Amino acid sequence: MPNVIASLLPEQLADLSNGCGPASMKVKLIPDSILGVDFFPACSGHDACYAFGEDEDDKRLADRIFLFNLLAAVDEHCIENGIVDRVQRVACREAAFAYYKAVADWGKSAFWAGKEKR
Numbered sequence: 001m002p003n004v005i006a007s008l009l010p011e012q013l014a015d016l017s018n019g020c021g022p023a024s025m026k027v028k029l030i031p032d033s034i035l036g037v038d039f040f041p042a043c044s045g046h047d048a049c050y051a052f053g054e055d056e057d058d059k060r061l062a063d064r065i066f067l068f069n070l071l072a073a074v075d076e077h078c079i080e081n082g083i084v085d086r087v088q089r090v091a092c093r094e095a096a097f098a099y100y101k102a103v104a105d106w107g108k109s110a111f112w113a114g115k116e117k118r
Helices: 002-006 010-016 040-052 056-077 083-106 108-112
Strands: none
Touching: 010 040, 040 056, 056 083, 056 108, 083 108
16 A cells, blocks of 8 residues: 555645545644644645555554654654754644544544445
8 A cells, every 4th residue: 555655646646635634624623734843744645545545454554654654744843952842842743643543543434435344
């Protein structure tokens, strides 16, 4: 599955993704960035993984990749040079874990949308 995602053109990825939060929401309640950390690429990749996933193992893998990408975005943005940076990093890591927990706990309907459950 990750190899398929990596081979997508940007416009193909854009067609599969709505950013952070469920596509079914009429109002954008889940932000794509937190304190300057851009979670949009991680959310887009997660949406694509869900689109190509075929079973529960694929869902769990997609969710773990999502967490890895969220934490990588935090680490890339937050350099621990002072107390403010450390506070920002902790807050953004907490948000990343909250995003992960939300999809791990509540993402089954999104994962199985349009698919036959195996």
